[in-house]
Amino acid sequence: MREMEGAEVHRAVIVPPSWEGDRNDLALEVARLHPDRFAVMGRITIESPESRGLMAAWRHQPGMLGIRLIFRRPDLQRILSEGHADWLWAEAEQAGVPVMILIDSHHTGLIDRVAERHLGLKIVLDHLCIAGGAKNEEAFKDLDQVLAVARRPNIAVKATALPRYSTESYPYRGIHPHLRRIYDAFGPKRVFWGTDLTRLSCTYSQAITMITEEISWLTEEDKSWIMGRGVCEWLGWKM
Template sequence: MRDPAVIVDAGVHVWRAEHRSRPWPPGREEPQREEPFGVDELLGLMDASGVDRAVVVPPIWVGEDNTEVLEWAAQHPQRIAVMGRHPFTPETVGQLAAWRDQPGMLGIRMSYPKAEFGDWLDLDHADWFWSAAARAGLPLFVLCQNQAGRLAPIAQRYPQLPLIVDHLALRNIRLDRLAGRDADAFERFDELLELARFPNVHVKFSSLPTYSNEPYPYHDLDLGLQRARDAFGSERIMWASDLTRMSLLENPPEYTELLGHVRDELSFLSSAERGDILGGTALRVLWCTEP
């Protein structure tokens, strides 16, 4: 199998330890692992696995401060870029017009605690944000697990707004597993597939082992991933490891397995399709360049 010309990990959290000069917001979820995950560790794994670039995201527990990740992007401009976190208040919406003028910044990652930020997926509640992001043409990573259908009104009203759906909008079944309950991560998958009618909607093959009930190579995901490919086409699919989230699993996979799953094990993909998913789509949509 021919490897893609450029491999992009389109979503991984990096962070430093909390410090009194940069306190984390109270009441957010706990970090996905005890030790901070910095860019040097990430670059070492990328080098060992043949990954050329990574899109890093400040995790939800550190808040809406992009300072650290932008510093890392400035230090490694050929390897690291950022999907930052916006404060998501009407008072700061003016930042969006020049958001991508920040060196290393590609767009925004949307994941906000509802209790703190309200129902941000509701178009009427948050149209001040969606309309401004659309005017700026900002790519958005959207975490809407088990709620893909709620993106339809946004995609329809703002066809120029690039929406990238994280984790295929699959249901987070980790807590069900811990409680010994059966759960289907794909229970509302048709809602995601229906979004394929909007050309501005893209999806991510990300955090995939989280949704599998089998060991590597996670063949119980094959049908769903193939249906996503059939609906969206590989030119609207990106791969992302979501590496630190793997720490929450009982048997965390290696970084090489996260890449190898898509590169080597999805037999329904052609060489050209693997090239799109593992790098080409991210380069076109996020960097606005051809692979």
């Protein structure tokens, strides 16, 4: 919270770390203690029979906004490609539970089909589907595959941890043209800023001012949507 105060960040959506497994209790406790500052996109074990039926009451948990899924390992990719997650899309759509998904760009076609079949399901693609460790032009070489799903009005993207994808110094101007393409495809209401604070190569404040002060073509209204209003409305977190 000291970092947030110093950077004048009023709210944060917490994603519980994957290395602890699919547990949400600690994140939910933080949201319970500070409901005006934190909310949670929780984890769920898709392949567990006990997970079925949970979506109906998922958002009844104080501080819980939705679910966050990872499909990067081959075994997790098979869950998606072989249809083993189909039950979850239907349940989440029915219950109004938004979903954040971390997936490689070359698998976005699978998410496109999910979005087409479940028009009421709100989906956010995390980290612009950029491969971990990629830098500069290499990081954005498959951006066209992400931009292709912008045609689905129920898909948004998180422009998260952007400085880590550049070897330049602040304000990372080599990234700006890619941001323009993302903005043009999705519009300001479906592009959500985020930091992924522990992975930043700059200060928290610089991760913010990179967007709010260094990109001249963004209007003040654009910045309002990208820097928080958009994600709050998408996830149903009342402002």
